[in-house]
Amino acid sequence: MGVKVRIPTPLQKLTNGKAEVECSARNITELVDALEKDYPGIKERLSEGGKVRRFINIYVNDEDIRFVNKEATVLKDGDTISIVPAIAGGCR
Amino acid sequence: MLTITRTDLARIIDHCNAGYPNEMCGILGGRDGRVEKVYCMTNVRPGPVSYEMDPEEQFRVMKDIREAGLAMVGMFHSHPGGHAYPSSVDVERAYWPGTRLPNYPSAVYVIVSLLDRANPVARGYVIEEGRVSEMPLTVLEQQEDHGIAH
Numbered sequence: 001m002g003v004k005v006r007i008p009t010p011l012q013k014l015t016n017g018k019a020e021v022e023c024s025a026r027n028i029t030e031l032v033d034a035l036e037k038d039y040p041g042i043k044e045r046l047s048e049g050g051k052v053r054r055f056i057n058i059y060v061n062d063e064d065i066r067f068v069n070k071e072a073t074v075l076k077d078g079d080t081i082s083i084v085p086a087i088a089g090g091c092r
Numbered sequence: 093m094l095t096i097t098r099t100d101l102a103r104i105i106d107h108c109n110a111g112y113p114n115e116m117c118g119i120l121g122g123r124d125g126r127v128e129k130v131y132c133m134t135n136v137r138p139g140p141v142s143y144e145m146d147p148e149e150q151f152r153v154m155k156d157i158r159e160a161g162l163a164m165v166g167m168f169h170s171h172p173g174g175h176a177y178p179s180s181v182d183v184e185r186a187y188w189p190g191t192r193l194p195n196y197p198s199a200v201y202v203i204v205s206l207l208d209r210a211n212p213v214a215r216g217y218v219i220e221e222g223r224v225s226e227m228p229l230t231v232l233e234q235q236e237d238h239g240i241a242h
């Protein structure tokens with residue numbers, strides 16, 4: 001099972017500068033664990049208590065996992081997963 | 093320095109005015125410190141003191157920018173009742189959650205203050221590891237290649 005993962009700039013220190021990595025996983029939860037094996041420390045950056053952190057958006061191909069099946073969203077060979085920080089703020 | 097045409101700056105201000113008194117937001121595509129495309133975005137957390145770009149729209153726009161061979165040179169949002177300076181929440185959200193690592197290290201955060209609605213003020217900032225610094229905006233008058241400091 002091979003998927004491609006696009007790594008955002010602030011996490012590239014953990015992936016030795018790589019903007020794209022490959023790994024094997026059947027869903028997002030497995031993907032986070034698989035990434036952690038290769039790039040220790042990344043799980044804590046991506047998730048908290050088994051859930052993807054607030055203000056971090058994950059897309060499988062072009063779909064936001066929140067509108068599919070969240071952490072249980074199924075991955076298949078050849079999928080591209082993008083990890084993208086939200087753009088947000090406030091005036092206080 | 094971030095360069096933008098008078099027309100593009102007017103588009104940003106129009107979008108911010110259209111959503112008043114809520115905060116409005118958008119993305120700036122371009123290259124070499126120059127804005128070439130303004131994307132007006134949906135604020136999915138609308139309020140006078142909050143914004144969050146629609147995540148799917150953000151993804152599509154970032155892809156569009158890449159496919160056009162451009163980069164995300166900046167983003168903008170309005171402060172309907174505040175000054176054109178990043179708030180503590182703006183700075184917090186510019187970093188990866190729980191860290192001081194900037195999410196978009198080379199992007200300019202443009203803030204449009206509508207405090208004086210007749211005279212909107214737009215200013216740019218870069219938010220780096222633990223530091224906010226102003227990145228001056230240069231407004232280009234149309235069809236002319238000389239910049240006028242704004």
Ligand SMILES: [Zn+2]
Binds near residue numbers: 089090091169178179
């Ligand atoms: Zn703000």
